[in-house]
Amino acid sequence: MNQGTDLRGLIGYQIQRAHLVMGADARAALAPFDLSPAKFTALLLIRDNPGCDQTALGRALSVNRSSAMKLVNILEERGLVERRAGRDLRTNALFLLPEGEVQIGAMIEAVHQSDARMTQGLSRQEAEQLLVLLRKISGEEPMSDSEADTGIA
Amino acid sequence: MNQGTDLRGLIGYQIQRAHLVMGADARAALAPFDLSPAKFTALLLIRDNPGCDQTALGRALSVNRSSAMKLVNILEERGLVERRAGRDLRTNALFLLPEGEVQIGAMIEAVHQSDARMTQGLSRQEAEQLLVLLRKISGEEPMSDSEADTGIA
DNA sequence: TATTGTTATACTCTATAACTATA
DNA sequence: TATAGTTATAGAGTATAACAATA
Numbered sequence: 001m002n003q004g005t006d007l008r009g010l011i012g013y014q015i016q017r018a019h020l021v022m023g024a025d026a027r028a029a030l031a032p033f034d035l036s037p038a039k040f041t042a043l044l045l046i047r048d049n050p051g052c053d054q055t056a057l058g059r060a061l062s063v064n065r066s067s068a069m070k071l072v073n074i075l076e077e078r079g080l081v082e083r084r085a086g087r088d089l090r091t092n093a094l095f096l097l098p099e100g101e102v103q104i105g106a107m108i109e110a111v112h113q114s115d116a117r118m119t120q121g122l123s124r125q126e127a128e129q130l131l132v133l134l135r136k137i138s139g140e141e142p143m144s145d146s147e148a149d150t151g152i153a
Numbered sequence: 154m155n156q157g158t159d160l161r162g163l164i165g166y167q168i169q170r171a172h173l174v175m176g177a178d179a180r181a182a183l184a185p186f187d188l189s190p191a192k193f194t195a196l197l198l199i200r201d202n203p204g205c206d207q208t209a210l211g212r213a214l215s216v217n218r219s220s221a222m223k224l225v226n227i228l229e230e231r232g233l234v235e236r237r238a239g240r241d242l243r244t245n246a247l248f249l250l251p252e253g254e255v256q257i258g259a260m261i262e263a264v265h266q267s268d269a270r271m272t273q274g275l276s277r278q279e280a281e282q283l284l285v286l287l288r289k290i291s292g293e294e295p296m297s298d299s300e301a302d303t304g305i306a
Numbered sequence: 307t308a309t310t311g312t313t314a315t316a317c318t319c320t321a322t323a324a325c326t327a328t329a
Numbered sequence: 330t331a332t333a334g335t336t337a338t339a340g341a342g343t344a345t346a347a348c349a350a351t352a
Contacts, residue, residue, distance in 0.1 A: 001213040004201035006261050007194065011280060012175040012268050014287035016190070019172040020215055021291050022165040037169070038319085041160065048157035055333060060154040062173055067320050069335065090328050090333040108159050115165050121289045127164060130286045134167035136274045138174050191342085208310065220343055222312065243310040243351050309352070317344075322337105329332070 011137075022118045029114035033107050034078075040107055042071045043096070046081050047104060051093040053086055075100075164290075175271045182267035186260050187231075193260055195224045196249070199234050200257060204246040206239055228253075 007013050026037045035043070038061065045060050046052065058068030072094065075081040080100035083092040096104070119127050160166050179190045188196070191214065198213050199205065211221030225247065228234040233253035239246040249257070272280050 001198065001205065001209055002201050003213070004197060006201075006265075007197055009284070010264065010268050011272050011283055011287070012179050012190075012264070013194065014284055014291065015168060015172050015175055017291040018287045019168050022168055026165050036318085037165075041166065044157060044160055045154065048155050048159075052154065053333075056154055060156075063319090064321065065334070066322080066336085070319085086333085088329070088333090092334075111163065111165070112159075115163050118290060119164050122286060126286055126289075129282065130164055131162070131167055133275060133279055133283045133286075134164070134171045136279075137271060138167065138170040189341085206310075216342090217344065218309095218311070219313085219345080223342085239310090241310090241352065245311075307352095310350085312348080312350105314347085315345085318342090319340105320342105321340080323339105325336080326334085327332100328334100329330095 022115070025114045025118050026111055029110040030107060032110070033103060035107070037111075039071055039074060040111065042068075043075060043080060043100060043104060043107070046075070046094045047096045047100070050095050051084075051086075053091040053093065055091075057094065080104075175268070178267045178271050179264055182263040183260060185263070186256060188260070190264075192224055192227060193264065195221075196228060196233060196253060196257060196260070199228070199247045200249045200253070203248050204237075204239075206244040206246065208244075210247065233257075 023037060030037060030040055033040075042057060042061060045057060049056070049060075054068045054072055055065050057072070058065055061068065061071070063071075072081065072083070072092075076083060078099075080097060080103065082095050082097050084095060086093040119130075122130065176190060183190060183193055186193075195210060195214060198210060202209070202213075207221045207225055208218050210225070211218055214221065214224070216224075225234065225236070225245075229236060231252075233250060233256065235248050235250050236245040237248060272283075275283065
C-alpha cells in the first residue's frame, strides 16, 4: 500500500503510527497486571505525587475530572491506591497502597522492557535524541486542563 | 505535577503525549471539513492507491475489515469516494470522486499547516531527524493485518 | 476451505451536563 | 460564585462473531 508523500512527510502521521505499535506492545506487556497504559501512568503519577488530588491527576493525564474519577475508582477497587482526606473537605488526597508498591516494580520493568524492545532499531544516541525531540513537541508540562474541562457546570 | 524519571525516560510515554497534542491540533484543523484525522488518512490512501479494496485499506490503517467498512461508508455518504466493481465479485475497488479531489487539496494544506505549527520549535534538521527515527520504530510498511483480524470466522 | 464484504453487538475510553458539598 | 467530587448519559472508535456470496 503506497502511503504517498503527503502522508510520509507528516510528523503527526508518523507519530500516530509509532504510537499505535508502541501502545499495542505496552498494552500487551501490562496485560498480566490487567492494567492499560493509561492506568499504569496514573498509578505512577500517584506514586510520584503522593497526596495529589483527582483534578491534578486528570490534568497531568489530559483527561477531565469525570474520566480521572473512573481511573481512580478502578485503581482503588484493585487495592492499589487509596483516597484519604485532602487539604479541604472537597478534595481527595491520593496515595499508593502497599499492594500498589509491591506490583508497580514489576509493571515498570515490563513497560521498560517493552520500550526497549520497540526501540531496539535505534542506537543509544538516537533514542536519547528522540526523547529530546518529542519533549520539545509536547512541552515539558502536561496540556492545560482548560481545553478538556472548563469547570463550568 | 512531577512526572518522575520512570515516565520521563519512556519513549512510548513521550510519543503518547506528542500524539495527544498533535492529534488534537490536526483534528481542529480538519474540523471545517468534518473529518477526523483517521478519515482524512483513509481518503489520502484511496487517492494514492486507486482501486484498492477495503481489506487493504484497513490493513494500511491497522483496523479490521469491519472498521474499514465504516470509514468507507462515511466517505461514500459524503460523496468523496466511490465503490466500483473490483477484480473479482467479492471485492470493491475504491476511488476518489471529483468532489473528493476538490476538497482534498485544502485538507492537505490545513493538515500540513497544523504539522508545521506543532513542530515549529524544531529546526529543519531536527524535524527531518524526527521523521527518520519515527519511521524506524513503526517500520516503513503498516502493521500486519493478522494481528487485527485473522479472517477466521 | 478461504476470502470479501457486510451486519449486529459489545466494549473501552472519554466527554458533557447536572447535582452536592464545600470554599 | 467557584471548585472538587460525583453520577448518569452519550458519543467515537474499534473489536468480535456471525452470515452470504464468491473464490
